[in-house]
Amino acid sequence: DAMVIQNPRYQVTQFGKPVTLSCSQTLNHNVMYWYQQKSSQAPKLLFHYYDKDFNNEADTPDNFQSRRPNTSFCFLDIRSPGLGDAAMYLCATSTNVGVWEETQYFGPGTRLLVL
Amino acid sequence: RKEVEQDPGPFNVPEGATVAFNCTYSNSASQSFFWYRQDCRKEPKLLMSVYSSGNEDGRFTAQLNRASQYISLLIRDSKLSDSATYLCVVSPGAGSYQLTFGKGTKLSVIP
Numbered sequence: 001d002a003m004v005i006q007n008p009r010y011q012v013t014q015f016g017k018p019v020t021l022s023c024s025q026t027l028n029h030n031v032m033y034w035y036q037q038k039s040s041q042a043p044k045l046l047f048h049y050y051d052k053d054f055n056n057e058a059d060t061p062d063n064f065q066s067r068r069p070n071t072s073f074c075f076l077d078i079r080s081p082g083l084g085d086a087a088m089y090l091c092a093t094s095t096n097v098g099v100w101e102e103t104q105y106f107g108p109g110t111r112l113l114v115l
Numbered sequence: 116r117k118e119v120e121q122d123p124g125p126f127n128v129p130e131g132a133t134v135a136f137n138c139t140y141s142n143s144a145s146q147s148f149f150w151y152r153q154d155c156r157k158e159p160k161l162l163m164s165v166y167s168s169g170n171e172d173g174r175f176t177a178q179l180n181r182a183s184q185y186i187s188l189l190i191r192d193s194k195l196s197d198s199a200t201y202l203c204v205v206s207p208g209a210g211s212y213q214l215t216f217g218k219g220t221k222l223s224v225i226p
Contacts, residue, residue, distance in 0.1 A: 042119075042202065042216035043159065090158055103149070104214060106158035 003027070004107035006091050012113045013081050021076040021110045023091030032074040033104065034066060035090040043090055049074060081114045088112075118142065119217035121203050127223045132193045136220045138186040138203030147206040148179055150188050152199045153219060159202055162188075193224045 004025045013019040023032065030051050035043035047056045049068045063085070065077040078085055088111050092104040121138045128134050140148075148165035163170065165177040165186055176189040186203055200219040207213060 040123075040218070042218045045213065088156075103161055103164070106160065109158050111156070 004091055004093055004105055006089075006107035006110050008110060009108060010111050010113070012115060013078075014115050015083065016080045019078050019081055019112070021078075021089050021091075021112070023074045023076070023107055024072050025091075025093045025105075025107075026072070027093055027095070027105060028071065029093035029095045029105070030071065031094045032068060033092040033094075034064075034074070034076045035092065036085075037088045037090055037109075038086075046076070078112075081112070083114050086112055086114045118215045119203055119205050121217035121220050123218060123220060125221040125223055127225055128193055129225050130193055130195060132224075133189065133191045134193055134222060135190075136188045136201055136203075136222075138188075138217055140184050140186070140203075140205045140215075142205065142207065142215075143184060145184075145205045145207055148177075148186050149204040149206075149214075150175075150177060150186075151202040151204055151216075153202055154199045159216075162201070190222075193222075195224050195226065198222055198224045 007022050011019060033048040034046045036046055037043040045057050046060045046064055047066050063079050067075045076089060088109045090109045091107040094104045119140050126134055150162040151159040152162045153159045163172050163175060163177055165179045167179055169178045174191045178187045190197055200221045202219045203217040205215045
């Protein structure tokens with residue numbers, strides 16, 4: 001089945017130790033997103049790629065970076081994780097075809113714990 | 116005013132009950148509207164899109180009132196499996212890829 005896959009599902013890191021979360025998709029969607037979701041809060045968009053074009057949200061800290069080497073893969077790099085970065089990180093995809101362009105399909109998420 | 120506002124709940128209802136969730140949005144230019152469902156510690160999943168004329172999918176009915184900037188979701192004959200958080204989601208549409216999420220309304224269906 002076509003899907004959005006995130007690895008790892010759970011990640012434990014130390015304060016200040018860089019960490020990379022990965023996302024891959026078999027949907028061949030041209031738009032990919034990274035969200036941060038903390039407990040009892042709405043998902044917060046960090047950035048998105050439209051094809052290779054990177055779009056950063058204004059309030060996304062510089063500590064968060066992203067790479068999209070090809071259509072299928074997208075990475076979230078947290079350069080120096082702080083305790084406040086502990087959250088669920090959700091990858092999503094969408095396509096700009098037809099009326100479903102805004103429908104986003106989410107991966108299962110990576111839950112990050114910072115010690 | 117928050118961009119997308121929902122009653123956080125929780126709504127605790129018995130099986131078979133009818134329950135309604137409401138959502139208001141602040142951007143009058145918004146074009147696309149959705150309800151997503153999120154189970155505990157899982158990812159959001161699209162439940163249904165909301166159309167101007169209102170739409171129904173089985174036990175679920177969504178309504179949109181553009182004049183009042185208000186969206187609703189009605190669940191009839193609640194099942195235990197309906198227990199989840201329901202997220203109201205709004206997009207400017209017109210080629211924008213931004214979704215604005217509400218914080219969600221938590222529903223617990225009780226046997």
